[in-house]
Amino acid sequence: xxxxxxxxxxxxxxxxxxxxxxxxxxxxxxxxxxxxxxxxxxxxxxxxxxxxxxxxxxxxxxxxxxxxxxxxxxxxxxxxxxxxxxxxxxxxxxxxxxxxxxxxxxxxxxxxxxxxxxxxxxxxxxxxxxxxxxxxxxxxxxxxxxxxxxxxxxxxxxxxxxxxxxxxxxxxxxxxxxxxxxxxxxxxxxxxxxxxxxxxxxxxxxxxxxxxxxxxxxxxxxx
Numbered sequence: 001x002x003x004x005x006x007x008x009x010x011x012x013x014x015x016x017x018x019x020x021x022x023x024x025x026x027x028x029x030x031x032x033x034x035x036x037x038x039x040x041x042x043x044x045x046x047x048x049x050x051x052x053x054x055x056x057x058x059x060x061x062x063x064x065x066x067x068x069x070x071x072x073x074x075x076x077x078x079x080x081x082x083x084x085x086x087x088x089x090x091x092x093x094x095x096x097x098x099x100x101x102x103x104x105x106x107x108x109x110x111x112x113x114x115x116x117x118x119x120x121x122x123x124x125x126x127x128x129x130x131x132x133x134x135x136x137x138x139x140x141x142x143x144x145x146x147x148x149x150x151x152x153x154x155x156x157x158x159x160x161x162x163x164x165x166x167x168x169x170x171x172x173x174x175x176x177x178x179x180x181x182x183x184x185x186x187x188x189x190x191x192x193x194x195x196x197x198x199x200x201x202x203x204x205x206x207x208x209x210x211x212x213x214x215x216x217x218x219x220x221x222x223x
Contacts, residue, residue, distance in 0.1 A: 026092055120133055
C-alpha cells in the first residue's frame with residue numbers, strides 16, 4: 001500500500017500535473033480561436049454570397065468529415081513534404097482550432113437561421129440599418145441559441161486534446177503514456193488520467209451552464 005501511495009504522490013502526480021498544464025495551454029487558445037473562427041465561418045454559411053458560402057460549406061464538410069487524428073498527421077508529418085513546418089504545439093493548436101471551428105460554424109449557422117425573417121423586416125421598417133439589425137437583434141438571439149452547442153464542442157475539445165501526443169506534443173495523455181510504458185502500471189495510470197479529464201470536463205460544463213443561465217431570458221426559447 002505504501003509503495004502504491006509513494007508511486008502516486010512521488011512519481012505519477014508530478015508528471016501528470018505537468019501534462020495538465022500543457023493540456024490547458026492547448027485547450028484555452030484552441031477553444032477561443034476555434035469559436036471566433038467558427039462564428040466567421042458560420043456567418044458566411046448563413047449569409048454569404050455564392051463563392052463565399054460554397055467555400056465555407058466546403059471547409060466545414062472537410063473538417064467535420066475527416067478524423068481529427070488524420071488532420072493532425074497531415075499538419076505535422078505531411079506538410080513538411082511541401083516545405084511547410086510546424087512545431088508540435090503549433091500543429092496541435094492549429095489542428096484543434098480548425099476542427100473545432102468547423103463544428104462551431106454549424107451551431108452558429110443554425111442559430112443565425114433560426115431568427116425569423118419577420119423580425120428582420122420589422123427592424124427594417126423601423127429604420128434599423130443592416131448593421132444595427134445584425135448587432136442588436138440577430139446576434140444576441142442567435143448567440144443564446146448557439147451557446148449550448150458551442151459549449152458542448154468546447155467539452156469535446158477538452159477530451160480530444162488527448163490526441164496531441166500523436167504529433168509529439170506531450171500533454172496529459174502523452175505524459176501518462178510515458179509513465180505507464182516505463183512502469184507497466186497502465187491500469188493505475190490511466191484510471192488517474194480519467195479522473196483528471198473528468199474534473200476538467202465537469203468544471204467546464206459547470207461554467208458553461210452558469211453562463212447559459214446568466215444569459216437566459218425568461219420565456220426565450222421555451223414553449
